[in-house]
Amino acid sequence: MLLHVEDLNIEFHDHIVPETVVYDFDLDMDEGEIVGLVGESGSGKSMSALAIAGLLSRHDAKKRGSIIFMGEDILNCPRETLRGLQGDEISMIFQEPMTSLNPVKKIGWQVEEAMRIHTDKTPEERKKRALEVLRSVELNDPERVYNSYPHQLSGGMRQRVMIAAAMVNTPKLLIADEPTTALDVTVQAEVVKLLKRINREENTAILFISHDLSLIRQLCKRVLVMKGGYVVESGDVEKIFVNPEKDYTKRLIDSIPKVILDRD
Amino acid sequence: MGKNRRYDFNLILGSILTAITTVPALIGMIWTPYDTHTMNNSLKLAKASLMHPFGCDNFGRDLLSRVMEGSATTLLIGLGTVFIGVVIGTFIGALTGYYGGLVDDIFMRFNDVMFSFPSLLLALVFVAVMGSGKIQLLFALGIAFIPSYVRIVRAEYVRARNMDYVKSAKLAGASDMRVMFVHILPNTFKILLNSVLIGFNNAVLAEAGLSFLGIGVQPPDASLGRMLSDAQTYLFNRPGLAIVPGVTLIIMVLGISLLGKREK
């Protein structure tokens, strides 16, 4: 087993009354598996994902339960151990590719960063690998992208760059937090296809987070539906699609525009 | 909640510090415990005593009285400087900002050059041209501070030029002068108030600096800067001669800047 999450509870203490945002979250993932996590905004899906990636280090966030990734306890291991995994074995991409890239650093520098931190590659090897991974995310003219700044690229290209930077050390787990929400519909489909291909070729497990069930259906076999901090339903995507147990899931399905459903 | 308390803290402390320096200065304009010009050899460099709480300077003059008179001078020159700067700066800024065009362009180029020079140096040049003394210093500093006010006021007028309330005032048949000084001017007060506080502090520091250099207020008139420069000779034996006027200056500036912080 790659990832084992049990009884994860997240509480925030930035207000006078503590506020729980995630209750009793359980998740198991195998190597190379794609799991979907769906729910409306505020359902706790992003918080769970950040906790798994070890990025919920705010002092006012209290976490209970356990997250075991490749045998390491993410919630209780030393910072150095966690940093050793981040960017190497766990990578994450985010919703806004514009703001998620550093505006004053060249793309090449940002794509190479995880290599500089985790490997002993020489600058030439790093550049070779960066160009290779930029090409593999289907960016034309990787040499030009390598020397560009984020503001010189389109939204879709930026998200590809984010994926390239995340994949540069071929991690075991890629957490994609609403990676297509800020993109055009046609670009969305391309990014989903790209993630699917990466999963197949590199055997990287993907935790795909979205509020859009139709995207999840295209990409995942298994899905968790979250509402108000609880996982309300989980299991096979097709099963849930055909026969949702909860009203909430039904409403999520109904909210998908009919055109897309028909096309599927 | 915590934020509001912090604002109040700045206001209270700022008011206290400002009062500590301005009240004695205001009293110093009409009355001081001892005459500030009469020298007394027997009290030369006298230590602090009940009669002379801060002791006496190298001419046997009561330090408290000198500081009161010096603060009064500094306060008056600071206020006068701000007055000259604000009145002329507002006038120029209003005309150039409201009308725009070539005159505005030329004026702004000139203003920007002036602005890029430290006001202390500008004032130094004016003093070099006009000679030293209280009145010359007042005008030198006043002129040196005009560019900063022109900048602020002009920006406000450029912004206001296209605002609806200005357009409707024009449609109602208001003359340009009326629009400029009856309609737009009151809207600049809020921003001006903050820059007046900052400007006052800069004027106080510049006055002290020029008097310290010996080209500002001339003896036997007292000024905080001049007292500091005279105290240097006796720094080893009587550091109080420097510390008293220096700390007075710091409290005055600190108090005003705390009041200004509240405005943000």
Place this chain on the structure above:
Amino acid sequence: MTGIIKKIISSILTIAVVACLVFMAFSLIPGDPAVAKLGTQATPEKLAALRETMGLNKSVPARFVEWIAGVVRGDFGTSYSYSMPVTKLIADKLPVTVILTLYSFILMIAVSVPLAIVAARYENSALDKTIQILSQITMSVPPFFGGIIITLIFGLGLKLFAPGGYVSYSVNAGRFLGYMFWPALAIALPKVAMAFSLLYGGLTTEKRKDYARTAYSRGNSTKDVFYKHLLKNACIPVITFFGMALADMIAGSIVIEQVFSIPGLGRILLTSIQNRDYPVVEAIIVCIAVLVIVSNLLVDILYRVIDPRIITED
């Protein structure tokens, strides 16, 4: 690139305009420098002869053309009171002022950046609050009083340096730099406080942005996130302040020279103002103007180097 060339050209024009204004201002002052030098008792013949040698018998436009022609060649005329070429008079003093200014500037950066990073990293901690209060007070300390306090504590009290013990850079560069540390510190301190609060504001804004989270997700340590990612972004809005601070430090160094008995441009400027030795005053003002304008130009170039978004807008 064309943006920078345009800036350089407009800077040169500005220097020319400033030089003209300076000359005009000092030509219009009432009073006769020849009388000032010889005193009112001097005979008319002596005064006439002196005016002849000082070049005062020519018309203002003619003197102006002569002066400008000289300035372009680096010749600022002859000092009235020192009776020697102005250029020679200020040549060895200009570097002292320039070094002191740069020294202060480097100190400002070297102290304010780590301080802002520590405070922003431990935002709202006791350490952060302490630094905030200290910086608010330091901001209000004028350099000349800061210099007096430093002399009192570190010079007279702790005996870390000898007040008045200036050593010329041509005699001993090491001891020169050692002595100059203290005046540079006095100039830098209030600017450190201002740079700190601006950088702190920038860093606390930047650290909440998405790209900071991305940086953490790649395995960066907090220190690396601040130094390699946030700092450059936080600096962009502060660069304008750095430019103004650099110009202010030139003024600061002229004042602080008086506290630490440093023979730079400041002292000669002040005595020349008091002696109405206009060729010297004019020359020093033009020198300072060039320094200010060049520092503005450097800041403008720095902007382009740091923020890639400006280049593409040109």
